[in-house]
Amino acid sequence: MNTWLFTLTWICLMTNCRSDDTDIRTMDRRLLLNDPNTLLSHIEALQREMTSLKSQVTSQQTEINAMQNQLVKRNPGTGSIYTVWGRKSCPAVNGTTTVYTGLAGGNEYHIHGGGVNTLCLTHNPDDAPHDFPTRQESSSRIHGSEYQFNYRKFAQDDDVPCAVCHVGSTTSILMIPSKLTCPNGWNIQYNGFLVSNANYATYSPFDYICLHNDAEYLTEGARLHDMNGHILYPVQATCGSLPCPPYKQDQYITCVVCSF
Known part of the structure; x- marks a missing residue:
C-alpha cells in the first residue's frame, strides 16, 4: 500500500x-x-x-x-562416572558404558594407618618409574577385598570385582543409602546394600560402598581363599541416635545409585 x-x-x-x-x-x-x-x-x-x-x-x-x-x-568429556561394586561390568541402562573392569581393594582391615576409601584397581597395573623414591618400612599398603558373608552368587572369602562406569547422558551421580529407588526425575543405575569393615574396636574404618544386589565373585581361581586384607561386611542399623522407627534394630541398610 x-x-x-x-x-x-x-x-x-x-x-x-x-x-x-x-x-x-x-x-x-x-x-x-x-x-x-x-x-x-x-x-x-x-x-x-x-x-x-x-x-x-x-x-x-x-x-x-x-x-x-x-x-x-x-569438550568430549561430558556425562558422569561412578563405580559399581561387586560386578565385572557396568549395568546396561541409561546409555552406560564400561570404562574399565577391576578388583576392589583398600587398606588392611586391622591397620589404623593408610587410606580409608575403597578403590577399583585395574587388572593390568603399570609400574612406577625405576627411579621412584621408596621407603618400604613406612609405605602405605593396599590389599584386595574379600566378602565376609554369603549371598546369592558369592561366598565368604570370595574376592570382590568392580567396574568403573560412564553415563554420557547425565550430569550428576548420587548414591542414596537406605533406599532402593531414586527420587522423581532421577534414573536408577543399580541398587543393593551397604558394606564396610566390621564394627570391632581393633579394626580400621572403611568407607561405606554400595554393593550390587546381584554381586558376583572375581574369578574362579580366587574363590574361598581366606587372605583377609580389605574385608567387607554388611551394614546394620543401631537404634538410638538413629531413630526407630522408621529404622529397625539390626536392619540391613540398602542403597541405590542414581543418575540425573
Missing part, C-alpha cells in the same frame, strides 16, 4: 497535478488496488522475500549446528 501511495505522489509531482485533483487520485488508487496484475506482482514479491528469508534461516541453522559440533569435539 505504501508503495502505491508513493507511486501516485510521484506521478502527481511529475504531472504538476493540483491539490483539487482528489477525485482523480482516488479513482487511480482504486484502479491500482483492483488491478489483478498489480496484486499478483506484490504476491510474487512477498513469495520471493519469504524464500530468501527461509534460505537465510537455513544457512544460519547450518552454521549453528557446525559450531555445536565443534564445541562437542572440543
Whole structure:
C-alpha cells in the first residue's frame, strides 16, 4: 500500500497535478488496488522475500549446528562416572558404558594407618618409574577385598570385582543409602546394600560402598581363599541416635545409585 501511495505522489509531482485533483487520485488508487496484475506482482514479491528469508534461516541453522559440533569435539568429556561394586561390568541402562573392569581393594582391615576409601584397581597395573623414591618400612599398603558373608552368587572369602562406569547422558551421580529407588526425575543405575569393615574396636574404618544386589565373585581361581586384607561386611542399623522407627534394630541398610 505504501508503495502505491508513493507511486501516485510521484506521478502527481511529475504531472504538476493540483491539490483539487482528489477525485482523480482516488479513482487511480482504486484502479491500482483492483488491478489483478498489480496484486499478483506484490504476491510474487512477498513469495520471493519469504524464500530468501527461509534460505537465510537455513544457512544460519547450518552454521549453528557446525559450531555445536565443534564445541562437542572440543569438550568430549561430558556425562558422569561412578563405580559399581561387586560386578565385572557396568549395568546396561541409561546409555552406560564400561570404562574399565577391576578388583576392589583398600587398606588392611586391622591397620589404623593408610587410606580409608575403597578403590577399583585395574587388572593390568603399570609400574612406577625405576627411579621412584621408596621407603618400604613406612609405605602405605593396599590389599584386595574379600566378602565376609554369603549371598546369592558369592561366598565368604570370595574376592570382590568392580567396574568403573560412564553415563554420557547425565550430569550428576548420587548414591542414596537406605533406599532402593531414586527420587522423581532421577534414573536408577543399580541398587543393593551397604558394606564396610566390621564394627570391632581393633579394626580400621572403611568407607561405606554400595554393593550390587546381584554381586558376583572375581574369578574362579580366587574363590574361598581366606587372605583377609580389605574385608567387607554388611551394614546394620543401631537404634538410638538413629531413630526407630522408621529404622529397625539390626536392619540391613540398602542403597541405590542414581543418575540425573
